[in-house]
Structure formats: structure tokens, C-alpha cells
Amino acid sequence: SQPLAGGQAAELQSKVVPSKQIIHSDNMEMEPETMETKSVTDYFSKLHMGSLVYSCTSKRKNK
Amino acid sequence: RCRMEASCLELALEGERLCKAGDCRAGVSFFEAAVQVGTEDLRTLSAIYSQLGNAYFYLHEYAKALEYHHHDLTLARTIGDLLGEAKASGNLGNTLKVLGNFEEAIVCCQRHLDISRELNDKVGEARALYNLGNVYHSKGKNVANAGTHDPGELPDDVKNALQKAAKYYEENLSIVTELGDRAAQGRAFGNLGNTHYLLGNFRSAVLAHEQRLLIAKEFGDRSAERRAYSNLGNAYIFLGEFETAAEYYKRTLQLARQLMDRAVEAQACYSLGNTYTLLQDYEKAIDYHLKHLVIAQELHDKIGEGRACWSLGNAYTALGNHDQAIHFAGRHLEISREVGDRSGELTARLNLSDLQMVLGLSYSTNNSMMAESQAVENSLNGGRPRGRRYSMENMELMKLTPEKVPNWN
Numbered sequence: 001s002q003p004l005a006g007g008q009a010a011e012l013q014s015k016v017v018p019s020k021q022i023i024h025s026d027n028m029e030m031e032p033e034t035m036e037t038k039s040v041t042d043y044f045s046k047l048h049m050g051s052l053v054y055s056c057t058s059k060r061k062n063k
Numbered sequence: 064r065c066r067m068e069a070s071c072l073e074l075a076l077e078g079e080r081l082c083k084a085g086d087c088r089a090g091v092s093f094f095e096a097a098v099q100v101g102t103e104d105l106r107t108l109s110a111i112y113s114q115l116g117n118a119y120f121y122l123h124e125y126a127k128a129l130e131y132h133h134h135d136l137t138l139a140r141t142i143g144d145l146l147g148e149a150k151a152s153g154n155l156g157n158t159l160k161v162l163g164n165f166e167e168a169i170v171c172c173q174r175h176l177d178i179s180r181e182l183n184d185k186v187g188e189a190r191a192l193y194n195l196g197n198v199y200h201s202k203g204k205n206v207a208n209a210g211t212h213d214p215g216e217l218p219d220d221v222k223n224a225l226q227k228a229a230k231y232y233e234e235n236l237s238i239v240t241e242l243g244d245r246a247a248q249g250r251a252f253g254n255l256g257n258t259h260y261l262l263g264n265f266r267s268a269v270l271a272h273e274q275r276l277l278i279a280k281e282f283g284d285r286s287a288e289r290r291a292y293s294n295l296g297n298a299y300i301f302l303g304e305f306e307t308a309a310e311y312y313k314r315t316l317q318l319a320r321q322l323m324d325r326a327v328e329a330q331a332c333y334s335l336g337n338t339y340t341l342l343q344d345y346e347k348a349i350d351y352h353l354k355h356l357v358i359a360q361e362l363h364d365k366i367g368e369g370r371a372c373w374s375l376g377n378a379y380t381a382l383g384n385h386d387q388a389i390h391f392a393g394r395h396l397e398i399s400r401e402v403g404d405r406s407g408e409l410t411a412r413l414n415l416s417d418l419q420m421v422l423g424l425s426y427s428t429n430n431s432m433m434a435e436s437q438a439v440e441n442s443l444n445g446g447r448p449r450g451r452r453y454s455m456e457n458m459e460l461m462k463l464t465p466e467k468v469p470n471w472n
Contacts, residue, residue: 027293027297027330027334028257028260028261028294028297029253029257029289029290029291029293029294030200030253030254030257031249031250031251031253031254031287031290032250033120033157033194033197034190034193034194034250035117035120035153035154035157036113036149036150036151036153036154036175036190037113037114037117037150038109038110038113038114038135038147038150039079039110039114040072040075040076040079040107040110040111041076041079042110
């Protein structure tokens with residue numbers, strides 16, 4: 001008897017939707033994403049500190 | 064040259080410190096300054112790009128995040144840093160997912176997974192599986208939202224994507240359980256529960272969210288606890304156990320108030336209002352919808368305000384309080400016009416005309432033929448006013464609108 005807005009709504013009206021589905025929840029709460037992390041100190045310690053430690057120890061050994 | 068190197072590194076270190084302290088905006092300025100100064104050390108540059116990408120991701124500036132993670136990936140490949148390439152691929156995948164480019168996101172996350180397996184990096188493998196699950200979940204949800212499907216009656220492509228998501232979350236769970244990483248288990252259970260929910264497996268959803276709740280309590284993570292309560296409430300609604308749903312939504316509300324998150328508090332009130340509508344306790348429904356209305360006004364959320372008015376109109380109609388029902392249906396009409404919600408506007412007009420007819424009839428004299436036929440109809444319908452049935456049917460329009468309201472999701 002009463003028209004509903006738009007074709008989709010009319011389609012919805014025609015099938016029997018249980019009343020509990022009125023709040024078909026779109027407010028689902030997702031868990032956060034995990035991002036991969038890099039740090040300049042990771043590479044710095046490996047490259048620069050590594051060679052620094054090496055040069056120091058080799059100097060010591062030389063002494 | 065040495066001075067320049069130190070300067071780039073110093074700027075990047077300050078950027079890292081600021082981002083770790085939670086000030087991504089300031090961190091970005093330092094990282095961008097570091098890029099301006101430049102360095103010949105490509106690994107340092109890769110780390111800067113990666114952190115810039117993540118900072119922009121957390122700031123929700125996804126186009127910028129995409130740009131920097133892409134730079135990082137190119138660089139990692141150039142210098143033959145396989146672990147760096149895996150990480151960049153994972154971050155690029157997550158960013159592409161948020162941007163809705165699911166196919167490319169899958170390729171990137173798969174690359175993250177393949178390299179992690181090649182390097183026998185179990186932690187990386189688990190994280191890649193979680194990311195892949197997230198991409199398929201988003202893909203499924205995105206396609207589902209384009210239509211108007213109810214859980215349990217999904218088109219094949221949506222179902223396939225969601226089933227893949229569940230498979231990846233389960234694979235992730237078996238690794239992180241082996242690794243004893245409880246925090247990662249918590250995340251996987253939460254998203255697995257939501258995937259089961261969309262697939263219409265509400266009992267499985269409850270089981271997963273109960274595990275999520277347990278882990279959240281172990282960690283004293285009240286935000287995660289609140290999420291679990293809310294998701295449990297949603298699942299119990301679909302199981303038809305409205306009292307249990309109301310209990311979980313009440314716990315959500317309690318925690319939202321403790322955490323002083325007004326938007327989440329409003330959402331919990333709205334869910335409670337709907338739950339009490341399902342329980343046909345319209346007085347309680349009105350109480351919660353009014354609480355929702357107050358917060359929506361406070362947050363200048365017009366769309367939320369419109370939803371509140373519409374819900375209140377329905378609840379007052381159900382109680383036979385037609386004056387209040389007309390007041391809120393009128394507000395719903397005004398707000399729908401204001402925000403350009405055409406379907407809301409039409410719904411409000413229909414509700415108003417129904418209500419005006421009921422009111423007009425009750426004020427007219429008894430010898431009117433129309434009033435008599437209306438009285439007969441009312442008695443046949445158990446004395447319920449005519450407007451209500453239509454209004455409740457119109458409630459189903461609800462699920463067509465929420466995705467337009469990102470701040471409520």
C-alpha cells in the first residue's frame with residue numbers, strides 16, 4: 001500500500017526480513033592493523049657501529 | 064659530507080623519537096627534513112621512507128603513505144634487502160587495502176608472506192597472514208556493502224572472500240599460538256569473529272569474540288574489551304538473544320564512559336535503543352535514543368541526530384504518544400532535508416502523513432464514516448495505530464545508510 005524509497009528498498013520490503021535484522025550492524029569493531037617497522041638505528045648500528053666496533057677492536061688488537 | 068650525514072641521521076632520529084611519543088605530525092616534519100638533507104646510505108633512507116609511510120598511515124593520509132611505502136619498496140629491491148622488501152610489501156599492502164585497491168593489496172601481502180617463508184621468518188609469516196586476512200575481509204565487506212545483503216545470504220564472491228579471510232586468520236592463529244604471542248591471538252580472534260559474523264556463523268562469532276574478551280582482560284586492554292562486548296552484542300542480536308545482547312551493550316556503554324569516548328558512548332546508546340525496541344520495551348528504547356540524540360547534537364553529527372529522531376518517532380508511535388511522535392518525525396524530515404538524505408526525507412514524509420491521519424481521526428467526531436472504518440481496522444489490528452507498522456517496515460532502510468556515516472562505524 002505504501003511505496004518505499006528506491007528500488008532496493010522496495011525489494012527489501014517484498015521479502016520477509018525478520019525484525020531482528022533491523023540493526024544489521026555496520027558498526028562492527030575491527031582490530032587494528034599491524035604495520036612493519038624499520039628504524040634508522042637498526043641499520044646504523046649494523047653498518048656504522050658495526051664497523052666502528054670492528055675498527056676499535058682491531059686497533060686494540062694491534063696495540 | 065660527514066656533517067650532512069650526521070644531520071640527516073639526527074633529523075631522522077628526532078622523527079623516530081617524536082613518532083614513538085605519539086606525535087606523528089611533528090615526526091613527519093623531521094623525517095621530511097631528513098629526506099631534504101639526503102643521505103648516501105640507502106638503508107637509512109629506506110628506514111626513513113618506511114617510517115614516513117607509517118606516520119602518514121596513522122594520520123590517515125593514505126595517498127602520502129602509499130607514495131613513501133612505494134619508495135621504500137623500490138629502494139629495498141635496489142639494494143637487495145629481502146627482509147626490507149617483505150616489510151615494505153606488507154605496509155604497501157595494508158595501505159592499498161585502506162584505499163580499496165584489494166587486488167594489488169593481495170599481491171603485496173602475498174609477497175610479504177612468500178619472502179617471510181623463504182627467510183623462515185615465523186613472526187613475519189604470521190603478520191603477513193593477518194594482513195592477508197584483513198584484505199580479504201575488507202574486500203568481502205566492501206562488495207557486500209555495495210548490495211543490500213543480510214548475513215547468511217551472500218553472493219558467491221563475497222562469501223569466497225570472507226571464507227579466505229577466515230582461512231588466513233586461522234593459519235595466523237595456529238602460528239601465533241605456537242609462538243605464544245597472546246596479543247596477536249587477540250587481534251586474530253577479534254577479526255575472525257567479525258568474519259564469522261558477516262558469514263552468518265553467529266555461534267562461531269560468539270566463540271571467537273569470547274576468546275578476544277579473555278585476552279583483552281589478560282592485558283587489561285579496555286579498548287579491546289569494549290570492542291569485544293560490542294561485537295558480542297551484535298552477534299547475540301542475530302541469535303535472537305536480545306536480553307544477552309542488551310547486557311553486552313550495557314558493558315560497552317560502561318567502558319565507553321570510562322574511556323570518555325563520546326562517539327562510542329552514542330553508538331552504544333543507539334544499539335541499546337534498538338535492542339529495547341526489539342524487546343518491545345519502548346520506554347527504555349526512548350531513554351537510550353534520547354541519550355544518543357543528546358550526544359549526536361553535542362558532536363554536531365547531523366546524520367546521527369536524524370537517526371535518533373527517526374528512532375524516537377517510531378518508539379513514541381509504538382507507545383501511542385502521537386504528539387511526541389509527530390515532533391520527532393518532523394525533526395527527522397528537517398534534518399533529512401538539511402543533509403540531503405532523500406530516502407530519509409521520504410520515510411519521514413510517510414511517517415508524518417500516517418501520524419497526521421491517526422491524529423486527525425482521533426480528533427474528528429465519532430459519526431464520521433472514516434473514523435468508524437478506522438476504528439474497525441484498529442480493533443482488527445489489536446488496537447495498534449496504523450502508522451506504526453509502516454514505520455517499523457521503514458526501519459529496514461537503516462541498513463542502507465550507515466556506511467555513509469564513517470564516524471559512526
